[in-house]
Amino acid sequence: MIKVSVLYPKAEDSTFDIAYYRDTHMALVRERLGGACKRTAIESGLAGGTPGEAPTYIAMGHLYFDSPSDFEAAFGPHAKEILGDIPNFTNVQPTVQVSEVIE
Template identity: 60%
Template sequence: MIKVSVLYPNSESATFDMGYYRATHLPLVAELVGEALVSAHADLGIAGGAPGEAPAYIAMGHLVFESVESFQKSFGPHQGEILADLTNFTNTQPTVQISEIIQ
């Protein structure tokens, strides 16, 4: 299993609409990639590691797939539509990391 983490960096000017992300963007991604998506969830950054420190990421999205190949095959054809939706909920440029889930 792999996890695709989409990390939205925090800054003084960063905006993120978690309501839109959860109600519209994640369901859009799920619909487009279909059964290849095992699960999805979102995290809202609330603090950094030190007292009073801002979170490094304003939000994160996590998508679980069986394999990198499964992700690429299901996501690739819809990448343009998915990325075009970013401006509806954030003004940041996300970073993507693919990780192997170790249990």
């Protein structure tokens, strides 16, 4: 299994509408990716590693797939639409990481 993590770095001028992300954007993502996407998870950054420190990421979204090729096949046809929705909830340019899930 793989996890595609979309990481939204926290900066002084970052904005992020977590309700829109949860209710609208991730619903769009799940609908477009269909059954290839096994599950999703959302994290909202609270703090960094030391007391009073800001979080490294304002938010993170995680998408789970059986394989990288399953992700590519599902995401490719909808990439423009999904990526085009980003300005509706944040002014942050996300970073993406694909990881193998080891259990």
